[in-house]
Amino acid sequence: MTYSGEQERAAFMKRKTLVENRMKYFLGAIFLVLLLLLAKLSFMQLVQTEQFRTMARNNYIRITPVFAPRGEIFDRNGEKIVTNKPVYAVSINDLNLQGTTYHLYLDRIGPETVSMADKLAWILAGDEESVQYFQQISGKTPEQFNNDVTRDNDKATYTAKKQAIEEIIKERVSSNKVNLENGEALEIAIAYNPSTVATLRQQNLDSFGIRLEKRTDVLSELVSMLHKEAVFEGKSTYEVESGVRATIREKKYYRPYEPVQVADNVPSQTVVTLRERQMEMPGVVVDIQPVRDYPYQSLLAHALGYVQNIKQEQYEEHKDEGYFMNDLYGQYGLELIYESDLRGEPGARQVEVDASGQPVRDLGLKQPVPGNDLVLTVDLNLQKATEKALADGVARAQSAGYSLAKASAAVAMDVRSGAILAMASYPSYNPGVFTEGLSGTEWQQLQDSGALLNRTISAIYAPGSTFKMVTAAAILENKIVDPTYKMSDPGYYRLGQGIWRDWKPDGHGMVDMRKALEVSCDTYFYRFGQMVGVDAIASVAQEFGLGEKTSIKLPGEMSGVVPTPEWKYELVKNMLIMYNDDFAKVRELNEQIKKTTSESRKQQLQKLRDEEQDKQLKKYEWDLNWQQFETINMSIGQGDNSYTIMQLADYVAAIANNGTLYQPYLVDKIVAPDGKVIREFKPQVRREVNISKDNLQILREGMRMVATSPNGTASAVFGLDVAAKTGTAEVTDAKGNKVGNHALFVAFAPYEKPEVAVAVVLEYGYAGNTYAGPIARQILDAYLADPETNANKDEQITALGNQPNNIVALPEGWDTQPALNWPGWEQLPDDSVTTQGDNSSQSRQVQAKQVPAASSRPVTSTKPVQTTAPVSVTQSLPVVVTPPDETQPPPTMSSPTVVAPEPTQSQSVQQPSQTTPAIPEEVSEPNGQP
Helix, strand or coil, X not given: CHHHHHHHHHHHHHHHHHHHHHHHHHHHHHHHHHHHHHHHHHXXXXXXXXXXXXXXHHHHEEEEEECXXXXXXXXXXXXXXXXXXXXXXXXXXXXCCCCCEEEEEECCCCCCHHHHHHHHHHHHCCCHHHHHHHHHHHCCCHHHHHHHHCCCCHXXXXXXXXXXXXXXHHHHHHHCHHHHHCCCCEEEEEECCHHHHHHHHCCCHHHHCEEEEEECCHHHHHHHHHHHCCCCCCCCHHXXXXXXXXXXXXXXXXXXXXXXXXXXXXXXXXXXXHHHCHHHCCCEEEEEEEEEECCCCXXXXXXXXXXXXXXXXXXXXXXXXXXXXXXXXXXXXXHHHCHHHHCCECEEEEEEECCCCCEEEEEEEECCECCCEEEECCCHHHHHHHHXXXXXXXXXXXXXXXCCCCCEEEEEEECCCCEEEEEEEECCCCCHHHHHCCCHHHHHHHHHHCCCCCCCCCCCECCHHHHHHHHHHHHHHCCXXXXXXXXXXXXXXXXXXXXXXXXXXXXXXXXXXXXXXXXXXXXXXXXXXXXXXXXXXXXXXXHCCCCCCCCCCCCCCCCCECCCHHHHHHHHHHHHHHHCHHHHHHHHHHHHHHHCCCHHHHHHHHHHHHHHHHHHHHHHHHHXXXXXXXXXXXXXXXXXXXXXXXXXXXXXXXXXXXXXXECCECEEEEECCCCCEEEECCCCEEEECCCCHHHHHHHHHHHHHHCCCCCCCCCCCCCCCCEEEEEEEEEECCCCCEEEEEEEEEEEECCCCCCEEEEEEECCCCCHHHHHHHHHHHHHHHHHHCHHHHCCCCCCCCCHHHCCCCCCCCCCCHHHCCCCCCCCCCCCCXXXXXXXXXXXXXXXXXXXXXXXXXXXXXXXXXXXXXXXXXXXXXXXXXXXXXXXXXXXXXXXCCCCCCCCCCCCCCCCCCCCCCCCCCCHHHCCCCCCCC
């Protein structure tokens, strides 16, 4: 018994000790937890105070951007050309909003899953937003998903999308089988497009256990209300909501806290309605936003460019510079080139919100800083006169029956500096339409009209007889003939068996160089141009800056072509290799070279390719090599000569100022909002033309005679102190058939002390003197009649900041609106919103293709790309070439002339047919114009 008691006692003590030890460990653990909690609490209170205070503040403080007004644009005399106007903009700050959507729910699982998925997939594959929905739930990135479903054609791509959607639907049903069996509905798709929904409703969805449920939210209400107020003219509610959803999808990845703009330029009465319903529409924000305003609408549009909401690629490139997704960004012209100067610095507003996200009070505003202003070299009055002259010129040509004469361009340049006084391209457009937003139809109409093409720098033309000063300079510099030597002009020039006719059938009698320019004698330039040779002519053309970009600070400038033997060889060789059947093996070897990864094999293939290529090229040596008749064509500005109107103006300016080739420029200075000149642009000399001063004087004298009675080809147009040259360039289609003539005209004035050079083109304008000359006359009349433009233009406005240039008035009816504490809504005490004349059978010139600029997209020129397969590359000497007549008046027409359809941009290599040349007496009367 005693032994048993002691055992019990020992067992009890053991249990007691075990309990006590456990209690110690437990208390120790509690103490440790308390200690850790205390340490964490202390760390949070003492170290992380500001972090949590900021997090808490972010829960009730919203920061919204306040847009800064872009800098304004002025002419050289301080006249405002581009300004800003304030408009109401409506946005949403809840990126979970989707608008009107149609959700497809599967309520049960059954044996018809495969057929159900197949039918739904065929329908939903046509709804691009539904396709994006399936991309999101697939777990793939947009790039991965697009790569998976993209095929060679639209039909195959559609099928691939259908298959992808079908697989996703079947997989979702399979993975949610248990939930479906338990009565839980499964969302299997979302439809957005009403036409898709209508198609779905025509199906017997109930047989698959599917129901269609429509959902709306605040975005739906907002868009519906704004649509009733005609805010979205030309757009359906679906199109608006779809655009907002697309922006939301982008912003969720990049800046999820920025509002998404739904509409701008909202009427004030609509704003009142929004205010009255603010409690019903949480997440809706109304703000004042400065937008571009163009008081003169289409004036100088191609130089100014336009602004639009920043594009995704632009945002990605500049997002670290403080841009927001709703920001306006220059898309073309000066608005793009000087974006960093014009944009300004956005401000911000802090607003306290309650738990539901409703604004409670304004906590402060950081004022936006307006952008810098641009002061241009352009004279507003001269620009107006230039644009009117172009429109009048087109109207005159069309009223005479030249129905294809629909476009023109002109440049007026200060010969003493290269400053652009006026530049215009017709037809034009109002840049403001881009600010207001364009529908797809409106954008297509704008493209089809050709108004987006800047014909001064982004289109190239054969210069015609305006090129003859280049040929004359080459003759003089190489001492081919004394300028006073007189030759007899029989009205034609013979080279071998080929005959080239002058525009005047009976010729011009005895002609020296000055008279050859005066009467635009083709025979003179045929003869001596062929003697001096292509290399000399090309060298002088390049001296004058032809065939190279002028480097004017505008996007889309083209370089044009000064044709040379080397240029022709490479052009024809490349075309033969690309398209001629004899070079099929060369093309096949090129493909093999691209695919092989073995360097040794690649070298073997390259050797075989080069041998085959050389073998085939020998068959086409005549076509590849420069021929003498091409020099003859080149000498009168035909053939493959192709230059911009800006180049022609710069070239004539260099003749006028005795040999200085300037870089054209449009911006005189950049001025800060306070009036301080930030940057001033001075004339930049590209080079001194390597032509003797005496020879330049001969060119000027010949040009002066052009505008002088009684023999000058432009004497009927000018009675002014002007030097000029007419030009008429033949236009052919892709098959080498003549379509019409482009009319060109260049001039400078006054003759004794030149100030301004002008270059004009009128597409399909019949003849240079007849229709392009009067345009230039109107421009020069405006220049010479304006005392300010005749005076020294160096005096500029330097204190623009002293004027209220950057202060824009509030929207109409602002002061009658009830107050509302929405971000950007109320106006604080200091809160103001600051917010080519001549003809040749070798001419390959075609019409200017009307395409938009962009941007930053390359602009199509009037010069054919020449990538079409050559139908024939067999050459012979031309039989007869008759240039257009520059001095004859247009034929009398009782009704519009029937003109061939406009040519296409691509063209084949057209060479003269191999026929026996006729002798001069057998040549029929010419009917062209110079």
